[in-house]
Amino acid sequence: MPASPIAPASPLESGDARLLFIRHGSAMRMTEDLRDPGLTARGRDEAAATASQLAVALAGMNPHLLASPLARTQETAAIIGAAIGCRAVPAPAFAEVPWTDGQPVVSRAADITDWLGRGWGDMPAAQQRWAGDVVAAARQLTGLVVVVSHFVPINVMVGHARGSDRVLEFRPRPASVTVITRNGGDFAIESLGSEDETLFA
Template sequence: MARIYMIRHGKAAAGWDSDPDPGLDDLGRTQSEAAAQDIMQREQIALPILSSPLRRCRETAAPLAAAWKFEPVIETRVAEVPSPTDDLEERGRWLRGVMAGTWAEAVPSSGGAHTAYDTKLLTWRQSVVDALLELKEDTVIFSHFIAINVAVGHALEDPRVISFRPDNGSVTVFETKGDTLALIEKGREADTKVN
């Protein structure tokens, strides 16, 4: 059994419909420092650190990595949800629509056949869960809003794409239990718009 601390990246300098890979803004940097302090208060020894390859996650991981004196391992399976388009405006509209429903609505099947994108989305969703379930030791992961929701949805058997709104820099805690995840603690929830 492994305990997993899944941290949402700090506030980004731009929203997901205006920049494909923004870094952190000043508040985001403050949130990354606070997340590092939170983890170091919980754990007396350094744990492995995994991070999404996206800049906002790597920058959020940096204070903890510096304190523990080692580099995070990049884990592509906990990256941002893949989009069916590279156009940022279209991506924003698509994402707002997907976030309002269930995974079954996000991946509609026509006669049982999925499009190539539907398959990519289903594969990504499963890969988030697989990345967590494969962990054999306590680990800290810096990830994204929807990826954290995938893990929570798996743990609670909740079919919604969004079952809670983890705030920037919040820590959600899971434990692996065989081929399932147990949700131990939900992170602090956001009361502002998601970006």
């Protein structure tokens, strides 16, 4: 299911931002031979449903479209871009939380599940720096921007907007839309995307 309906945008002042963070659609299972999987048929349907919603909500607004360079986000962004009339620009800062050195696929899910139970102050230093870079990259964005990203980066932005140290703030459903604004100051949450229990999609 796509996110809840997106509220119409108010006009933005110069330097302000309205950022629509979209989690990618459901992806194929990750394996050692396929560490960068693309979307499943269900994931393409999820992306198409959200794209249709965005085409209506953003009609005539000329948004920018950014996407994590991973296959599942690029495929989601291609579907969305076709609907809203723009091509996605790769944005490595909004890729999923980085792998640890030598981390095998078999432990990736367990490691992320463990991290989601922590605060950022208890995370490995590399992941803490990465989270800071996510926020820093978002600070550089102005205007209306659609960002196709992943579970953890979206949580980074929501946690930052809330002033929270928790790694897990909510569980965005695949292809859901979370809207975060910046109006002359720091970030604020306009609306959270719909949720489910899908950590790995």
